[in-house]
Amino acid sequence: MxxxxxxxxxxxxxxxxxxxxxxxxxxxxxxxxxxxxxxxGSLLYGSDGQVIGSRLVAQPFTRPEYLWPRPSAVDYNASGAGGSNLSPTNPKIRERADAILANYKLKDGATLPADLATASGSGLDPHISLAAALIQADRIAMSRQVEVSTIQELLQRQAASRSVPTTDSEGLVNVLEFNLLLDSQLKSVESL
Amino acid sequence: MMNTWFLPILIISAAIAIAWPLSRYMQIVFDDRSQSPIMRRWHQWLGWGLGENDATTTWASYCRSMLAFNFGMFAIVFGVLAFQDYLPLNPDKKVGLEPTLAFNTAISFVTNTNLQHYSGEAALSYFSQLSLMWLQFVSAATGLAVLVAVARVMAGAKSMGDFYRDVASASFLVLLPLSIMVAICLSIGGVPMTLSGAVEATTLEGATQTLARGPVAAFVAIKQLGTNGGGFYGPNSTHPLENPTYWTNIISNFCIIVIPMACVWLFGRMTGRIHHAHAVFGVMLVLFVGFIGYAGICEQQSTRALDGLPITSASSLEGKELRFGAIAGPLWAVSTTSTSNGSVNAMHDSLNPLTSIAPLTGMWLNVEFGGVGVGMLNMFMFIVVSVFLAGMMVGRTPEYLARKIEAFEIKLALLTILSHPLFILGGTALFAATAWGKDTISNPGSHGLTQIVYEFTSAAANNGSGFEGLGDNTPAWNIATGLVMLFARFIPIIAPLAIAGSLSSKRATPEGAGTFRTDSWMFGVILLGTVLIVGALLFLPLAVLGPIAEQLRPS
Known part of the structure; x- marks a missing residue:
């Protein structure tokens, strides 16, 4: 032994x-x-060298001039990630969706893409679908005082360049990267 | 339609294509009968490192070595987890785990389960994570070693072999090279690999976000290859730093199934019965593909709680990440539960009720490839039972691989198979009836019962996935699932060793025209029937009370 x-x-x-x-x-x-x-950690840096975030990790965005990500069950906590773990039949999903719908103020007849009404597994999904990005174009354009078509065009280009070969062929938009692009591209517009 | 099923077909065919040559490679590593000069040199080196063993080992002494080593694994890691605040590589100043949680976690990784009642990035230092990574290697190697020992004596060898040498060869020659390749691919895909601590980010809106990092790529590679499944981060492979892209998802899902597949053929090669292995592989593949088809279809249904709201209809997206594509969730859910892996790329708690029957059944059967080594060992028990049943039907003494199967073997096989439902049904009954379970569920109605069922199923199948809404970090859950994992690991490992030891001591009977052939279609059908009837029927009431009742409830 x-x-x-x-x-x-x-x-x-x-x-x-x-x-x-x-x-x-x-x-x-x-x-x-x-x-x-x-x-x-695929970090993104600002002009002053400060870490802004990771291109792979979702961040909270609530201001109207930015693209908004999917809801997060952990409030985008990247040091304690997690999903909602709600059953698809759980009424809490519906309550959350009601609040989200109120936030997006859809036009009559429009529908909200499902990815914006459901929390991801990690609470840190960095992407939204192109459709989910396009319904936010009006809001972003209005608060940045640019043509809607400008935003739509940027989104289309972003989704095409970052197209993930998924079965949903329309492509995905990386929210943080797009918001950085918005800030860099539209600075000139603001200063006009 | 074609597009939907492209991903499963790609991953399964790739895994089969690699598993075949991999099984040949593993045969070269483990088969002592045809030893190459390189392997002889390797064994000489291992002899210097590990000390020499006796010339022949019985099943009992092989078993003793296995238990001694596994006890050591437990003791070391329990100490590390409980006292991690006194150990190095702790840049984010994590404190030691509470004793029952440390007990549960150490058992969980020793038994290749990786049930996690903690959240990795929040609770563990890098030293603790790396010590768990060590268990991910040697626990998978333990399973492989026992399978190899059983195959050896079933092939006619007198000695089971040397456990320490087998674990070392399995770790260093099989798991390590594969892990190195996979870890490098993952880090190219964007999985972090650093010993620096978390980084503070300031978002564009001025908020702070703390990004947890660590030696993730190295950890994830062996987590997938060794059917371990324990995530570096709490939400496992849903986390964008643990599984950043469509491609890392494909690599990871491939890694989950490839070694379990190769183990079936390894058993066939080492016993010289490759056609028998084909038949067993076929049975496993039929079950596996069937579950994927079923889960893939069920998961296309949209989230039911959203019915009637102005929301675009889509496949169920709660608990899922967009970058993997719609079919990736159910495909992974089946892969990870059929193989006792237990990592997730979508939250199983949020799967559609009917979909969740697929991962549950995968764990109830626990043989559609199963864990590294142990999957084939579980199937070995079902094979013994089906050969026995077939023998009874024609009134002949049953034989397996030219050895007579008698009362001792069949008793052990049945007890082992029946211990699995006992742990699950007994545990569920206890926790569903008491505050231990009732106070910890997070979803109403039948789904709450399914959460308890799932936790015990996962522990008993040494799987490690969970319905993570369950508040399972309580002393009651930690101790109960800890014990279930322990017994559910070692009973199905020791019993095949004992059966193989007993069979190999019998005189080989020459196979004649009346011998029931174990490489035929007929055998496959009987095995499939045995697995489904003996393995699944007992659980049908639970499936009805849990997921099916939830589905039928009017919303």
């Missing part, structure tokens, strides 16, 4: 050295060569 414990300890030591220390070091070293920025 003593022999079992000695050999167990030797295997533990060996496997920790190889599968934890060496493996982690190797992947750290490789990642710093092949993905030097992505390995730190």
């Amino acid at each position: 003593l022999n079992e414990f000695i050999r167990s300890f030797r295997l533990m030591g060996l496997s920790i050295a190889v599968c934890v220390v060496a493996y982690t070091a190797l992947i750290l070293a490789t990642a710093s060569v092949v993905a030097p920025e992505k390995r730190l």
Whole structure:
């Protein structure tokens, strides 16, 4: 029996050295060569070098001049992510949707794309569908005092450039990246 | 229509195409009968590192080594989790876990379950995460080692082999190279890989957001390959830093099923019965594809709570991420529960009620490929039972791989198979009747029952996924599921060792014209029937009371 414990300890030591220390070091070293920025969390920086966020992680947006993301069950907490875990039959989903509908002030006959009425699994889904972005174009255009077509065009271009090869072929819009684009592209318009 | 099913077809065919050569490679690693000079040298090195073993090992001594090593794994990691605040690599100053949570978590990772009653980025230091990553390697290697030992004696070897050598070979020659490749692909895809702590961001609207990071890519690779499933982040592979793109999702889903598939063929190759393995593989594949089709169709139904509101109809999106595409959720849900992996890319609590029957049944059966090594071991028990049933039907002494199956083997096999529903039904009954369970559910009505059922099912299947709305970080849940995981892991590992040990001590009977062939269509049909009737029928009342009742309830 003593022999079992000695050999167990030797295997533990060996496997920790190889599968934890060496493996982690190797992947750290490789990642710093092949993905030097992505390995730190795909961070986006402002002009002053300040971290604005990660291109992969959703952030809260509530001001009318910005595109709004999908609802988050954890209030976009990127250090404690999670979903709503509500059953699709749970009335709480309907209550939440009612509040969201009130927020979007749809025109008569218009419908809200389902991704804006449902919380994602992580609460940090960085994308919305192109349809969900287009229904926000009016609001963004009005608060930035530009033509709606300008916003629509930017959105179409963004969705096409970031098209994810999903079965929903219309494409997705990365909310944070688009809002950064809005700020950089429309600065000149504001100053006019 | 074609587009919808493209992703499942791509992932399953790719996994089958890689599993076949992988099983050959694993045979070279483990099969002592045809040892190459390289493997002889490798064993010499391992002998220096690990010490030499006795020339022949019985099933009992192989089992003893396995238990000694697994106990050591538990002790070390329990200590690390409970005292992580005194250990290095803790940039975000996490405190030690409460004892029952540390117990549950250490058991969970030792048993290859990875049920998580904590949220990774919120509760664990990098040191703790890396110690769990160690268990993800060696627990998967334990399963593989036992399968290999069973295959060895069923092939006629006198010795089970050396457990320590098998675990080392499984870790270093099988899991490690695959993990390195996958981790590099994932980090190219955008999964973080750093030892620096969380970063503070200031959003465009002036709010602060803290972005948790860590050595995620290395962790996720072995989490998927070793059918572990424990996420670095709380919401597992739904998290955009754990699974950032459409492509990382494909890679991850592929990794979930590839080694379990290869294990079936490895067993066939090592016992010299590759046609038998084809028949078993076929049965598993039929079940697997059937569940994917079923779940894929059920999940196209839109979120029912939104009916009648001015909302565009779409497939169910609650708990799902857009970047993976609509079919990716149900495909993954079936893959992860059929293989005892347990990672998720969509919240299972928010699956449509009828869809959730697919992951539940996957875990109730626990053999449609199953966990690394242990999936084939579970199937081994069902094979023993079906061969016995077939033998009874024609009134002949049943044989499996030329060995007579008698009372001892069949008793052990049945007890093992029946222990699975006992843990699930017994646990559910206890918790559904008491405040231990009733106070922790988060959804009303039948769905609340399904949450309790799911938690015990996941623990008993060593799966680790959950209906995460359940408030499961309580001492009662931690201890109950901890014990269930422990017994549900080691009973189905020790019993096949004992059966194989007993069978191999019997004289081989030459196969004749009257022998029931285990590589035929007939065998496949009987095995499929046995799995469904013995494995699933007991759970039918739960499926009716939980998901089906929820579906039928008028909204």
